[in-house]
Amino acid sequence: MNRRPWVLGAVAGAVFAFLYLPILWLALVSFNDSRSLSRISGLSTRWYAELLDDSRVLESLGLTLRLAGASAVVSTVIGTSAAFGLRRAFPGRGLWTVLLSLPLVVPEVVLGVALLGFCVKLAGIPLGFGALLAAHVAFSLSFVVVVVRARVAGMDPRLEEAAADLGAGPLVAFRTVTLPLVAPAVAAGAAFAFLLSFDDVVTSSYLTGVGSTTLPVFVYAQASKRGVSPEIVALSTLLVATSAALLIAGVLVAAKRARSSTFVGSIRDE
Amino acid sequence: MSRTRRRWLVATGLLTPTGLWLGAFLIAPLVLVVQFSFATRDTGVARAVLPWTTQAYRTALDPAFLPIFGRTLAYAGITTALCLLLGFPLAWFIARHGGRYRTALLAAVLVPFWSSYLARVYAWKALLDGEGLVNRLLGAVGLGRDGGFLLTHGAVVVGLTYGFLPFMVLPLYVACERFDHRLVEASYDLGHGRVSTFVRVVLPAVFPGVLAGSLLVLVPAAGDFVTPRLLGGVDQSTFGSVIDDQFRGGNNWPLGSAMAVLLLVLVVVVLVLRGRRGEDVL
Secondary structure, X not given: OOOOHHHHHHHHHHHHHHHHHHHHHHHHHOOEOOOOOOOOOOEOOXXXXXXXXXXXXXXXXXXXXXXXXXXXXXXXXXXXXXXXXXXXXXXXXXXXXXXXXXXXXXXXXXXXXHHHHHHHHHHOOOOOHHHHHHHHHHHHHHXXXXXXXXXXXXXXXXXXXHHHHOOOOHHHHHHHHHHHHHHHHHHHHHHHHHHHHHXXXXXXXXXXXXXXXXXXXXXXXXXXXXXXXXXXXXHHHHXXXXXXXXXXXXXXXXXXXXXXXXXXXXXXXX | OOHHHHHHHXXXXXXXXXXXXXXXXXXXXXXXXXXXXXXXXXXXXXXXXXXXXXXXXXXXXXXHHHHHHXXXXXXXXXXXXXXXXXXXXXXXXXXXXXXXXXXXXXXHXXXXXXXXXXXXXXXXXXXXXXXXXXXXXXXXXXXXXXXXXXXXXHHHHHHHHHHHHHHHHHHHHHHHHHOOOHHHHHHHHOXXXXXXXXXXXXXXXXXXXXXXXXXXXXXXXXXXXXXXXXXXXXXXXXXXXXXXHHHOOOOOHHHHHHHHHHHHHHHHHHHHHHOOXXXXXX
């Protein structure tokens, strides 16, 4: 099936076009001088100026960033610990695996309404930051565990044994050998958790409190009343540009690291 | 202390924080939803009270709701199929021909996904409406449509496919990357054609990836109500949007809970049918 790779390449290119067309259109239309998102009438930066003046948007952006940061930290720490817990066979591992994959099969709307009922009727947790954090960690955890666990499973246990033979205590061995080996997966898990939280609409829309609305929920509420504001399109463009820049920087750093490969990396590669 | 026992203690200790979090903020709320689904509707603050009845389920399973079940399943099913159709060539191409740009290409698949979900839905809204780029381009070749493609089933499926495609590409890529390409050469040498090689050699090998990707697309697509609401017409209510209606404003919590339980059961049934084979990729 690879006798004609250009056919496959063309299909892959078309899928890439499908992925990028809407994003590029958004970027273009954010410089439109009218409110229309479908027809460009002239170019201006007025929506960017209005965005910077809109305190409600900036406030909810601040809350969303703090929430995503907190959610990423909590889910990465306890998720990484869980991934190490699942490393070796022990009685009950199957049950834990089922529990940990449960968040992946609960649709967001179900998690949202369940937590709404739980916070309001049973636990007495006020809606807002705390409730949002509880939900975001709950649906991000599995992704962190999946990513880190894959890395932990692929690790050569002889490296840690070697560290122990060379006189390193368990803590030193963990810090100098194990941690550097799993660090990329932990970072990937944290990034995943951050973005899942940052982008969440459905679950969050049930749990925001008065004065603690996350950006996606704010945008959704606004848009269902009077359509999308071009300000929001401008903000989205900035966010996409930032994430793309971060990703490109990440790829470049990773490529550079790979070239000047580390000591641990070189052992691993052999 | 025996070795097994110590190992059990360490593992359980490491897993406990996660277990507590999921127990408190996932399992307990789900149990509560099951309880709500058997309660009686209350318009006051309590919203769901005794006596316990199966009224909510009888309402939810009323034939009047059947089109909604059907529509939800159709949207989710077609979305999953389209994601497979688009995702497989892409994942295979990156895994097989990406060379040293593999990571970069995979990251490029994710860049639009790292933007805001709502922004992506709005982008499609703008592209698909009567004045939108898609309608104008199609209009130029005589395939345009009055009023554009917004508010159609097609618009919803395109929006959902776009939204969840990366969830399909990632597990498929993992499966394709693990695939030993010499098997294809062997199959050709043994006289199999392209189709036969694909069905008998490639597909079985990457099947865990197909299952994992399908699951990751099917579940959110079945529960989503934002995309159908923004891109679909008036009569585009889905499972997710009906559940949402019952909870938002406290309309009818028992009915909303019963539908949430049914949605969960539906997902679990699909999961059981899929068997355990998807596990090693997920």
